[in-house]
Amino acid sequence: MKKYAIVGFGGAGYHAAKAIRERDPAGEIHVYSDTGFAPYNPMLTTYYVKGSLPYEALFPFGDLEHIAADLRLELHPNCPVTGLAGDSRTLRLSDGSEVPFDEVLISTGASAVMPPIPGLDLPGVIKMRTVDDAVGLKNLLDSGKVKDALVIGASWVGIKVVEDVVERNIPCTLVDGAPWIFYVAAFPSTAQRAQKDLEARGVTVSCNQMLDHIEADENGRLTAIMQSGSRFSADLVAVCIGVRTNTGFLKDSGLAQGRGITVDRRMATNCPHIYAAGDCCEAVDIQSGQHRNIGIWYNACKQGAVAGTNMAGGAAEFDANILCNLAHYLDYDFICLGDVSACTDSDQVYEYEDERYYIRAVRRGDAIVCINMIGSAGSNGLVRNLFIKSIENPHAKPDLSAVCQLQKNGFPDSFIHFLGGISID
Amino acid sequence: MKHVFVFDPDRCCACSACMIGCMDQNDIDVDAGEACYRKTFDNEIELADGGVYCAYLSAACMHCTDAPCIDACPVGCLSKDPETGFTVYDNTNCIGCKSCAMACPFGAPRYRKSDGKMVKCDGCNERVKNGLQPACVRACSFGALTCVTEEEYQASGSNKACSALIDQLHLRKK
Numbered sequence A: 001m002k003k004y005a006i007v008g009f010g011g012a013g014y015h016a017a018k019a020i021r022e023r024d025p026a027g028e029i030h031v032y033s034d035t036g037f038a039p040y041n042p043m044l045t046t047y048y049v050k051g052s053l054p055y056e057a058l059f060p061f062g063d064l065e066h067i068a069a070d071l072r073l074e075l076h077p078n079c080p081v082t083g084l085a086g087d088s089r090t091l092r093l094s095d096g097s098e099v100p101f102d103e104v105l106i107s108t109g110a111s112a113v114m115p116p117i118p119g120l121d122l123p124g125v126i127k128m129r130t131v132d133d134a135v136g137l138k139n140l141l142d143s144g145k146v147k148d149a150l151v152i153g154a155s156w157v158g159i160k161v162v163e164d165v166v167e168r169n170i171p172c173t174l175v176d177g178a179p180w181i182f183y184v185a186a187f188p189s190t191a192q193r194a195q196k197d198l199e200a201r202g203v204t205v206s207c208n209q210m211l212d213h214i215e216a217d218e219n220g221r222l223t224a225i226m227q228s229g230s231r232f233s234a235d236l237v238a239v240c241i242g243v244r245t246n247t248g249f250l251k252d253s254g255l256a257q258g259r260g261i262t263v264d265r266r267m268a269t270n271c272p273h274i275y276a277a278g279d280c281c282e283a284v285d286i287q288s289g290q291h292r293n294i295g296i297w298y299n300a301c302k303q304g305a306v307a308g309t310n311m312a313g314g315a316a317e318f319d320a321n322i323l324c325n326l327a328h329y330l331d332y333d334f335i336c337l338g339d340v341s342a343c344t345d346s347d348q349v350y351e352y353e354d355e356r357y358y359i360r361a362v363r364r365g366d367a368i369v370c371i372n373m374i375g376s377a378g379s380n381g382l383v384r385n386l387f388i389k390s391i392e393n394p395h396a397k398p399d400l401s402a403v404c405q406l407q408k409n410g411f412p413d414s415f416i417h418f419l420g421g422i423s424i425d
Numbered sequence B: 001m002k003h004v005f006v007f008d009p010d011r012c013c014a015c016s017a018c019m020i021g022c023m024d025q026n027d028i029d030v031d032a033g034e035a036c037y038r039k040t041f042d043n044e045i046e047l048a049d050g051g052v053y054c055a056y057l058s059a060a061c062m063h064c065t066d067a068p069c070i071d072a073c074p075v076g077c078l079s080k081d082p083e084t085g086f087t088v089y090d091n092t093n094c095i096g097c098k099s100c101a102m103a104c105p106f107g108a109p110r111y112r113k114s115d116g117k118m119v120k121c122d123g124c125n126e127r128v129k130n131g132l133q134p135a136c137v138r139a140c141s142f143g144a145l146t147c148v149t150e151e152e153y154q155a156s157g158s159n160k161a162c163s164a165l166i167d168q169l170h171l172r173k174k
Helices: A010-022 A042-050 A063-073 A130-142 A156-166 A187-200 A296-310 A378-390 A399-408 A413-418 B016-025 B068-072 B099-103 B125-129 B133-139 B152-158 B162-169
Strands: A004-007 A028-034 A073-076 A080-084 A088-095 A099-101 A104-107 A110-112 A149-152 A171-177 A204-206 A211-216 A224-225 A231-234 A238-239 A243-245 A274-276 A281-284 A324-329 A331-338 A348-353 A358-364 A367-374 B003-007 B039-046 B050-059 B078-080 B085-090 B110-113 B117-119 B146-149
Touching: A010 A028, A010 A063, A010 A104, A010 A296, A042 A156, A063 A073, A104 A296, A104 B050, A130 A238, A130 A296, A149 A224, A149 A231, A156 A238, A156 A324, A171 A231, A187 A204, A187 A324, A187 A331, A187 A358, A187 A367, A224 A238, A231 A324, A274 A296, A281 A296, A296 B068, A296 B099, A324 A378, A324 A413, A324 B099, A331 A378, A331 B117, A348 A413, A367 A378, A378 A399, A378 B099, A378 B110, A399 A413, A399 B039, A399 B050, B003 B050, B003 B152, B016 B039, B016 B133, B068 B078, B068 B099, B133 B146, B146 B152
Parallel strands: A004 A028, A004 A104, A028 A073, A104 A274, A149 A171, A149 A238, A171 A204
Antiparallel strands: A080 A088, A088 A099, A110 A243, A211 A224, A224 A231, A324 A331, A331 A367, A348 A358, A358 A367, B003 B146, B039 B050, B078 B085, B110 B117
16 A cells, blocks of 8 residues: 655645545545645635635635545644655654655645845734735734735735735835836836836836835834835835745755756656645746746646646646736736746837737747737637647647637737737638 | 537538527626627638638537636636536636636636626536536527537547547647
8 A cells, every 4th residue: 555645735735635546545645734724725815805705715625624534634734844855755744753655745835935134024014825824914904004005026916915905995005126017927018007007096116126124113104115215104014025935844855956846747856756746846847848936826736636646656747837927906917928038139029009908929930939918818818828839839820719719809810910820720 | 428519610600599599598698798608700811812711600618628727716616517527617706816717728718897707608507417408509500509428429420529629729638
C-alpha cells in the first residue's frame, strides 16, 4: 500500500488528493497544513470583504471534515512541515519528528510579501491573502472607523481592495512604485486608460512612489512616507505588492528552485517521486518554453490533478501554463494575454479603440507576443484560445465560429486579421 | 447517459428559431440587455480572393468532457451532471469574476448585469432528464440541431457533431 504526503492544502492539494483517491482506493493519503482551514481560494478574500459571498463560500470544496471523510484523508492540521529530505522523501515536522513517504506533493502556495520596512506592523496596516486577512479587513471596514484608505501596489489584489473601499464610498488613494499601474501586464497606453477610469471613480492614483516607511500619530492615523518624500495619510494602509512562494522550508531539500519549485509538465521535480503544484511551483510556460511561476486558481487545480494522477501511477501532463491576467473591478475589465515584458520596439503593433473596446497587441513575425484588451470580458475566452492556438501553430487562423462570434461581439475585422485571418475549412 | 449536441451546418439557415426557443425556456429578458445562451450567426465573410462566404451557424455551450470552466470557477459553481453529462451550474455564490468566460474557448458563459452573475446554457438539463428535447433542438425545423446520447452519436458515425467541431478547432488533446 502506497503512502502519500500532501504538504499544503489549497486548490492544488485538494485536486491532487482527489486524483490520487480516484486511482488508488487503498493508499494512505496524509495531508499536512499549517492552518486548520479547509482548502480556500485567496482570490475570494476581497469578494468576502465586499459582501459578495458568505464566509462559508470562501471554501469551495466544503468543510475539512467532509473532505477528509469523502477522500479518506489522514489530516494533520496546524502541523507545519519544516524540512524535506529529497533523496529519501522524508518530511521533517515542527516537533522534530521525521516521516518517510512513497510519494510527496508540495502544494504550499504563496504568501503576501511584507518586506522589512518600518511601520508595516502598525495597527491599520494590512495585507490581503488569507482568510484571517479578509475577516480582519471586513471587520475594520464594518466598524465605520476607516474614513479614508491608501492602497500600496496596483496589483491584481490591490485593485480589488480599492474596489472594496470605493464601493463603501470611502475615499481611496492608490500608489505604486512602477511608472504605471498594472506594470507587469499593461502597456503604458492601456494603463493610462485604466488610470483615467479609476480617477473618474474618485480614486487618486500616484505612480513612481516607492515606500520608505509608515508612521502613526498619537491617534493611530497612518502616514506612508515615500522615497520621493511624498506623504500619504490614511486610516487604513493596504500593502499589496505581490506574493512570494512558500518554499523556505525546502532550503536543504535538494529540490531545484527558481522563484518557485521547478517542475516538468508532469509536475515532477528533479527528485524522483516528489511533485509540486500550484502557486509554489514554476511550470513550463508554453509561450516562452521557460519555467515560470503563474499563480492562478485554474493552474493550481489542474496542476494538482496532474500531480495526483502521476503520483498514483497514471500519466498526465499540464500544458496550459500561459501568462494570463484578468482584472475585473468597478465595472471595468482588463485582460493581458502573453508576456508584455517580452515586447520590443521593433515588434509589429496593432492598436484599436472604439466606445466599447481598447485593444493593443504585439506580434513578432508569425508569433503573437502579447495582447491587452479593455472591455472584452465576453470574448476573453475566444481570444485566449486563439492566442494559445497561435503558440501551438503560428500559422493557425481563427476558425469560422470564432470569427463569427468576434464579429458579432463588435470586434473589427482588422483585429481578426491580426489574429491570423480567417480559416474556412 | 452522456448527451451531445450535434450541429449540421449544411441544414442551418440561421433562422434563429433555436435562439427564440432558448429565450423562452430560460426567460431571457432581451429588452433588459440579457444575452441569449444560444447564438446564431449569418455572417458574410469576405475572402482573400474577393469572394464572400455566407456562414450560417448556431452555437452555445459545447458541454466539453473536460470542461475548463469547471476548474476555472473559484467558487465551485460549475459541475457535470452525472446523469446527462451536461455542464450545469448553481450561481448562488457566483461573484461575477468572469473566470469561467476566460477559460471557455467558445465564449459560452455570459455576464448578467442585472444581478452581476454568470449564466450559460445548461443543455436544458431538467427537460432532458425528463425525456424531453432541449428547447433549441425542439425549435429547429430543419434538423440542423439535434441532441443525442453519446452511444447514439457514436453509432451514427456522423462527423458533423460538436466533437468534430472540437477537432476542427484543434482543441482535442493529442
